[in-house]
Amino acid sequence: xxxxxxxxxxxxxxxxxxxxxxxxxxAGRYLPExxxxxxxxxxxxxxxxxxxxxxxxxxxxxxxxxxxxILFSDILIPLPPxxxxxxxxxxxxxxxxxxxxxxxxxxxxxxPDPYEDTGFVAExxxxxxxxxxxxxxxxxxxxxxxxxxxxxxxxxHSKNYIKVKQLMWNEPEAFQTLMDKITETIIxxxxxxxxxxxxxxxxxxxxxxxxxxxxxxxxxxxxxNKIFKALKKYGKPTIYFGTMTSGFLNLxxxxxxxAIGVDWRINIGEAWNTVGHDKAIQGNLDPVVLxxxxxxxxxxxxxxxxxxxxxxxxxxxxxxxxxPETPIDSVKFLVDFVHDRSSEIKKA
Amino acid sequence: xxxxxxxxxxxxxxxxxxxxxxxxxxAGRYLPExxxxxxxxxxxxxxxxxxxxxxxxxxxxxxxxxxxxILFSDILIPLPPxxxxxxxxxxxxxxxxxxxxxxxxxxxxxxPDPYEDTGFVAExxxxxxxxxxxxxxxxxxxxxxxxxxxxxxxxxHSKNYIKVKQLMWNEPEAFQTLMDKITETIIxxxxxxxxxxxxxxxxxxxxxxxxxxxxxxxxxxxxxNKIFKALKKYGKPTIYFGTMTSGFLNLxxxxxxxAIGVDWRINIGEAWNTVGHDKAIQGNLDPVVLxxxxxxxxxxxxxxxxxxxxxxxxxxxxxxxxxPETPIDSVKFLVDFVHDRSSEIKKA
Numbered sequence: 001x002x003x004x005x006x007x008x009x010x011x012x013x014x015x016x017x018x019x020x021x022x023x024x025x026x027a028g029r030y031l032p033e034x035x036x037x038x039x040x041x042x043x044x045x046x047x048x049x050x051x052x053x054x055x056x057x058x059x060x061x062x063x064x065x066x067x068x069x070i071l072f073s074d075i076l077i078p079l080p081p082x083x084x085x086x087x088x089x090x091x092x093x094x095x096x097x098x099x100x101x102x103x104x105x106x107x108x109x110x111x112p113d114p115y116e117d118t119g120f121v122a123e124x125x126x127x128x129x130x131x132x133x134x135x136x137x138x139x140x141x142x143x144x145x146x147x148x149x150x151x152x153x154x155x156x157h158s159k160n161y162i163k164v165k166q167l168m169w170n171e172p173e174a175f176q177t178l179m180d181k182i183t184e185t186i187i188x189x190x191x192x193x194x195x196x197x198x199x200x201x202x203x204x205x206x207x208x209x210x211x212x213x214x215x216x217x218x219x220x221x222x223x224x225n226k227i228f229k230a231l232k233k234y235g236k237p238t239i240y241f242g243t244m245t246s247g248f249l250n251l252x253x254x255x256x257x258x259a260i261g262v263d264w265r266i267n268i269g270e271a272w273n274t275v276g277h278d279k280a281i282q283g284n285l286d287p288v289v290l291x292x293x294x295x296x297x298x299x300x301x302x303x304x305x306x307x308x309x310x311x312x313x314x315x316x317x318x319x320x321x322x323x324p325e326t327p328i329d330s331v332k333f334l335v336d337f338v339h340d341r342s343s344e345i346k347k348a
Numbered sequence: 349x350x351x352x353x354x355x356x357x358x359x360x361x362x363x364x365x366x367x368x369x370x371x372x373x374x375a376g377r378y379l380p381e382x383x384x385x386x387x388x389x390x391x392x393x394x395x396x397x398x399x400x401x402x403x404x405x406x407x408x409x410x411x412x413x414x415x416x417x418i419l420f421s422d423i424l425i426p427l428p429p430x431x432x433x434x435x436x437x438x439x440x441x442x443x444x445x446x447x448x449x450x451x452x453x454x455x456x457x458x459x460p461d462p463y464e465d466t467g468f469v470a471e472x473x474x475x476x477x478x479x480x481x482x483x484x485x486x487x488x489x490x491x492x493x494x495x496x497x498x499x500x501x502x503x504x505h506s507k508n509y510i511k512v513k514q515l516m517w518n519e520p521e522a523f524q525t526l527m528d529k530i531t532e533t534i535i536x537x538x539x540x541x542x543x544x545x546x547x548x549x550x551x552x553x554x555x556x557x558x559x560x561x562x563x564x565x566x567x568x569x570x571x572x573n574k575i576f577k578a579l580k581k582y583g584k585p586t587i588y589f590g591t592m593t594s595g596f597l598n599l600x601x602x603x604x605x606x607a608i609g610v611d612w613r614i615n616i617g618e619a620w621n622t623v624g625h626d627k628a629i630q631g632n633l634d635p636v637v638l639x640x641x642x643x644x645x646x647x648x649x650x651x652x653x654x655x656x657x658x659x660x661x662x663x664x665x666x667x668x669x670x671x672p673e674t675p676i677d678s679v680k681f682l683v684d685f686v687h688d689r690s691s692e693i694k695k696a
């Protein structure tokens with residue numbers, strides 16, 4: 001079976017000869033070839049120039065036997081065409097020039113035309129698909145509504161999410177309008193990615209762990225599901241990933257995606273039992289394990305494989321993104337080990 | 349019943365006329381009287397001068413009908429006498445001048461004599477107890493071993509805990525020695541607080557959510573329990589609090605404290621079922637709710653009380669510390685509402 005088919009079979013919870021693996025932020029600063037390109041362009045240029053985004057997307061696939069590529073981009077890319085202007089500062093991360101704070105700010109936001117305003121993403125996907133020749137899969141992605149709303153309202157990274165929660169609780173109608181506009185934008189944006197040839201898409205909810213279970217259920221989940229319902233017509237697999245979701249995995253059972261990704265703060269076997277075996281599961285190695293010695297990497301990766309056992313439907317990944325100083329040879333070691341050991345486990 | 353008795357009865361899972369409440373970081377920057385004192389002393393001076401620490405501890409009790417005071421101090425106070433020098437920078441938080449990185453660094457650390465090296469804490473406790481006249485309870489506290497080890501190794505706040513995890517996984521013997529020394533230090537430090545008159549003590553494991561369940565179980569839990577076992581001879585209640593623990597609450601059932609505190613990322617009723625009703629439960633309002641309108645505060649606090657129901661053994665608290673801009677009148681509203689509404693629920 002080709003790696004792409006192994007990846008897609010696992011998302012469909014079908015038997016596969018080994019456990020497929022890809023890694024969140026697998027294209028990034030830990031690769032010297034990434035840093036070389038990064039020296040020539042701003043971060044936003046790298047996302048917006050299709051040839052550059054395609055090149056960076058493919059870099060880790062040249063080094064490692066990953067089963068899937070993930071589009072190089074950023075979850076904030078759809079915000080500027082909505083009317084939310086952003087800039088990336090090297091040290092501070094993204095900063096929004098005009099954070100959304102009032103009903104008037106929200107009323108002014110538009111739902112962009114995905115092809116007209118973010119067509120460069122479709123172009124990048126076509127270039128990548130052309131290179132991959134259906135040997136390995138390509139994953140598209142977007143940020144989930146609550147995470148994007150948080151960026152829009154807070155204006156960047158946030159410690160306590162005070163402003164977005166104030167909007168959410170004190171002005172529910174304004175919050176609903178903001179979430180509706182973001183949701184419509186993301187539906188268009190991910191539809192375009194699937195139409196351009198992405199084999200699957202992942203919704204990243206990086207900041208969802210700021211919410212209590214009840215807030216998640218009432219104020220985030222309906223928008224997440226509106227997106228997944230709208231994408232069903234493409235018949236392609238979808239993944240929902242959030243961090244710090246261990247306290248409401250029972251609610252993630254209600255997310256209408258094909259798969260659920262979990263962080264490393266829970267045993268993956270237990271997580272899968274809770275979200276239900278009718279969904280595929282993705283995860284969940286602590287990304288910092290890649291800074292440890294090979295024997296540690298081996299033991300911790302094996303522990304995940306053994307928790308899952310022979311059941312089909314597991315996609316190996318980290319519990320969060322690769323960090324910038326990760327040793328390259330540890331990534332190679334992990335990818336090869338997961339393939340070899342899972343193959344043995346499935347045969348045993 | 350006096351507030352102190354209501355608090356202690358609830359920790360013993362005995363009937364009480366209402367649900368007691370205290371708030372993590374209830375003495376802090378949101379109070380103008382705190383900022384006034386803060387203008388005169390450095391942060392470490394405030395912790396080390398018994399009269400000043402006592403004054404700050406008592407400030408929130410003058411404003412609010414809290415059932416317990418918590419000693420004003422910092423979890424890092426026991427580190428300097430171990431040989432780990434620290435300074436507090438206003439913007440960056442605590443910074444350690446000589447982080448622990450090698451076996452030699454760890455060998456050099458000493459286990460302090462609590463009275464000789466941190467006797468000012470016992471002095472503060474005596475002053476506070478004298479003022480409280482057993483009307484309201486006094487909680488002592490310390491940082492838990494993994495959290496303190498993280499500070500010692502990382503040198504301050506950390507994003508990914510790479511250095512402490514490398515030590516933990518790659519050099520298990522050195523890590524064990526470090527954890528042993530911290531554990532012995534904390535046993536002495538908390539014993540002193542209980543001997544000085546603290547009615548209960550809380551172990552803060554602010555950073556434990558960086559660990560996977562298996563790492564928690566193997567590399568943190570044994571040290572936590574060594575502390576709680578050593579404190580049992582005092583016959584006073586103990587509380588273990590960590591954040592982002594929802595994925596391993598089943599393991600917290602094995603913590604030998606009287607009570608478990610949980611953050612807001614799980615329903616408290618569900619959390620209590622998992623840690624077991626033989627323990628008291630503490631929590632778990634999102635601290636940011638205090639920035640919302642009163643109706644929101646009321647609804648969210650009531651939801652917690654209704655999840656718990658009439659079962660004795662709940663201590664109301666936030667799911668993490670009060671933040672610096674919290675409106676004072678919202679704190680008062682919360683404290684009074686919890687008393688009134690829980691009293692109604694218990695009578696109904």
